[in-house]
Amino acid sequence: MAVEREGGLGLGTLGRLGMAPQPMSHESIVKAPRTRAADKVVESVCPYCAVGCGQLVYVKDKTIIDIEGNPNSPINEGTLCPKGAATYQYVVNPHRVKTVRYRAPHSDHWEDRPLEWAMDRIAKLIQETREKTFLERSADGKLVNQTQGIATLGGATMDNEENYLIKKLFNGGLGVVSIENQARI
């Protein structure tokens, strides 16, 4: 059944609850979601936790313009939690730090350093600490081959393959026993 709206926005149809359509401004009518401007939609998986919600990444001119939940995913059926819904800012954010930031012991400020410098320093400190703290046998003579002088804390954005390599390197290779990761619910 057709009804005429007061306010002059033309004819509408009665909704299934028998009520007239809501009044809408011209702005609301002509506005469209930015995802419609995408020239490509890529299926992906939220990087933040082990639930593994499906995502749709909207791309325009090789730039990500939005990331939303994938309705075809049996895990999340198009929804995302607040963390997953903020994934867009993970890649497109003017505040994102893109250089190595270093604060020397007792310093009150951060400095930019080259990545190679940081990798060399981390490798040197790991080697020194391991040599100083490595324990071949426990106090009661059991073979333990471990160091408790180093710990590793992984972020949720690491994938399965990276976590596998972390376990191999730190646990099997270096004898580190304190390995933790946020990738869980």
Ligand code: SF4
């Ligand atoms: S962080 Fe949220 S959206 Fe991402 S996989 Fe986990 S539950 Fe899903």
